[in-house]
Amino acid sequence: MTLLKLEHVTKRFAGLVAVNDVSFSVDKGEIVGIIGPNGAGKTTLFHTISGYHVADEGVIEYKRKNIRGLKPEIICEHGIARTFQIVQPFGNLTLLENVIVGAFNRHKKYSEAKAVAMEMLEFVGMKKRADVRMKDLTFPEQKKVELARALATEPELLFLDEIMSGLNPTEVQEMIEIIKEIRDRGITIMFIEHLMAAVMSLSERIIVMHHGEVLAIGKPEEVKENPAVIEAYLGGAV
Amino acid sequence: MKKKWVLIGLLLVFLFTFPLYSTNYLLHIGIITLMFAFASQAWNIISGYSGQFSFGHAAFFGVGAYTSTVLLVEYNVNPWIGMFIGAIIAAAIAFVLGFLTFRYKLKGAYFSLTTLAFAEILRVFVKNTDFFRKTMGIMIPLDINPFWYQFQTRVGYYYTILILTIIITVIVYLISRSRLGFNLIAIRENEDAAQSLGVRTFKNKMIAITLSGGLTAFAGTFYAQYLLFVKPETVFASDISVSILMPAIVGGVGTVAGPIVGSFIVTPLGELTSQMFSNLAGTNLIAYGVIIIIIILFMPEGVVGRYHDWVNRRKKGNKETQEQKESVTS
Numbered sequence: 325m326t327l328l329k330l331e332h333v334t335k336r337f338a339g340l341v342a343v344n345d346v347s348f349s350v351d352k353g354e355i356v357g358i359i360g361p362n363g364a365g366k367t368t369l370f371h372t373i374s375g376y377h378v379a380d381e382g383v384i385e386y387k388r389k390n391i392r393g394l395k396p397e398i399i400c401e402h403g404i405a406r407t408f409q410i411v412q413p414f415g416n417l418t419l420l421e422n423v424i425v426g427a428f429n430r431h432k433k434y435s436e437a438k439a440v441a442m443e444m445l446e447f448v449g450m451k452k453r454a455d456v457r458m459k460d461l462t463f464p465e466q467k468k469v470e471l472a473r474a475l476a477t478e479p480e481l482l483f484l485d486e487i488m489s490g491l492n493p494t495e496v497q498e499m500i501e502i503i504k505e506i507r508d509r510g511i512t513i514m515f516i517e518h519l520m521a522a523v524m525s526l527s528e529r530i531i532v533m534h535h536g537e538v539l540a541i542g543k544p545e546e547v548k549e550n551p552a553v554i555e556a557y558l559g560g561a562v
Numbered sequence: 563m564k565k566k567w568v569l570i571g572l573l574l575v576f577l578f579t580f581p582l583y584s585t586n587y588l589l590h591i592g593i594i595t596l597m598f599a600f601a602s603q604a605w606n607i608i609s610g611y612s613g614q615f616s617f618g619h620a621a622f623f624g625v626g627a628y629t630s631t632v633l634l635v636e637y638n639v640n641p642w643i644g645m646f647i648g649a650i651i652a653a654a655i656a657f658v659l660g661f662l663t664f665r666y667k668l669k670g671a672y673f674s675l676t677t678l679a680f681a682e683i684l685r686v687f688v689k690n691t692d693f694f695r696k697t698m699g700i701m702i703p704l705d706i707n708p709f710w711y712q713f714q715t716r717v718g719y720y721y722t723i724l725i726l727t728i729i730i731t732v733i734v735y736l737i738s739r740s741r742l743g744f745n746l747i748a749i750r751e752n753e754d755a756a757q758s759l760g761v762r763t764f765k766n767k768m769i770a771i772t773l774s775g776g777l778t779a780f781a782g783t784f785y786a787q788y789l790l791f792v793k794p795e796t797v798f799a800s801d802i803s804v805s806i807l808m809p810a811i812v813g814g815v816g817t818v819a820g821p822i823v824g825s826f827i828v829t830p831l832g833e834l835t836s837q838m839f840s841n842l843a844g845t846n847l848i849a850y851g852v853i854i855i856i857i858i859l860f861m862p863e864g865v866v867g868r869y870h871d872w873v874n875r876r877k878k879g880n881k882e883t884q885e886q887k888e889s890v891t892s
Contacts, residue, residue, distance in 0.1 A: 374758065375757075376754070376757075395757065395762075396754075396757035396758055397756075397757045397758075397759075397760050397761055397762045397763065398762075400757070400758060400759060400760035401760045405758070405759075406758050408754075408755070408758070412752050412754055412755035412758070413751075413752065413755070414747070414748055414751035414752055414755065414756075415751060415752075416751060417747065417751060421744070421747075424744055425744050425745070425747075425748040425756065425759050425761065426759040426760075428741040428744050428745065428759075428760075428761075429759055429760035429761075432741055434739050434740065434741075437741070437744075455874070455877065457874070473755075473759060474758070474759070476759075477759055477760055
């Protein structure tokens with residue numbers, strides 16, 4: 325079943341085309357990785373789908389409903405959650421309070437929201453520190469809590485924007501396991517990542533972007549051998 | 563947790579028995595202190611929780627004072643009813659102000675200046691309108707009867723404002739533990755992140771400002787009935803706005819206890835300084851200025867915020883020593 329479908333989506337910033345005529349679709353239950361050199365338009369694409377930017381052209385359909393032009397909060401209510409490339413914590417709140425904000429998306433009562441938030445903190449392995457303020461955490465820890473917060477909104481589709489950046493190899497391994505578990509819970513995942521090992525081991529399909537355009541879509545092995553991709557990444561040196 | 567309730571209990575006992583052992587002048591200070599605690603608590607909803615700093619809450623305070631007074635003097639409406647009508651009108655005005663500012667995404671200093679200007683516009687409007695008797699103000703005819711919101715002694719006023727303050731504090735406490743409260747705090751902390759979690763920022767800010775404006779009006783009506791006199795310079799002036807926001811800032815913005823603790827620190831000081839230098843106008847504002855500098859330098863999170871921090875740190879310390887012990891024994 326197709327969950328998300330983009331058709332000819334274009335986003336321009338004062339003449340600069342950041343996302344150019346992008347079309348693809350994501351099926352329910354998939355893990356899709358997005359890769360591409362810096363400035364390829366990956367994050368802009370995420371922003372455009374999740375409502376932080378409005379696409380200038382094209383159609384964005386989620387569960388066969390057009391979501392182009394909707395505000396981010398409405399898109400979240402529809403069931404798309406996201407994390408940010410640069411963590412966006414509620415610094416003065418505790419971890420628990422941070423995640424409760426997310427849990428209130430589907431739950432009206434404080435006690436219910438708190439229970440969901442606790443479960444999510446446990447899931448990412450941060451339950452022990454539930455009463456610590458977000459600003460007192462290290463960067464990788466904040467990334468985990470941000471993931472818990474997004475999960476607490478109970479999404480069907482989850483966008484992860486470079487969630488592995490800044491993590492050490494052990495933490496990366498942990499995060500890969502967490503993402504696999506999220507997928508096992510039936511949540512569809514799209515993620516932007518530079519870390520090739522993680523992209524190759526997680527993705528069922530990979531979308532390669534370059535200069536705002538989709539260069540290639542396919543299984544990891546296919547993409548790896550695609551001459552256009554090698555050209556974009558290595559400048560044809562190999 | 564238990565200690566907190568004991569503290570609240572002791573404070574309530576003190577507040578309820580205060581008239582028994584206070585002089586008439588102290589009682590006056592108590593009344594003004596509670597009144598600004600009340601107004602500051604209302605301010606706390608939009609400015610403390612959702613972080614949209616209003617410098618113009620005198621607008622809602624003045625609307626409350628004038629609405630009940632005009633209704634009483636011109637149409638013989640009971641002030642207890644006029645109080646609610648004032649709140650509804652103030653809420654409607656707050657709604658319009660909120661719509662105009664939040665619709666166009668005004669934030670920070672821009673929002674604050676807009677609210678300041680808005681209150682000033684109302685002051686100038688009332689000052690120049692015959693219907694509101696211009697700068698002369700309106701006297702409330704004496705009719706000492708609790709039914710008409712007038713009391714023989716200050717004790718009656720004291721208990722009225724005490725109960726109002728308790729009610730609003732309970733309201734703010736309930737908000738702070740509700741979805742609305744969490745949404746507002748999320749907006750204050752990081753609006754982009756809040757949106758990504760499904761927080762409808764515009765709607766929540768609108769609810770907060772409408773509620774805040776409406777509740778502030780109750781303090782206005784109380785003030786009018788306490789002085790039995792309203793005039794633009796006393797209820798719409800910007801130093802009323804300052805007196806409303808000071809307690810929350812000193813006590814701790816976005817905390818339930820902050821506005822009350824803050825008001826007990828700030829308001830008596832303001833009253834005393836303006837009493838001591840009664841021939842010099844505005845000395846209370848000088849005192850406020852000094853306090854604000856001290857607070858911003860040494861405890862920007864306010865007295866209650868600082869207390870929370872301290873408790874957190876102690877808890878953390880305890881936990882760490884506990885963990886150390888555990889690791890030693892294991």
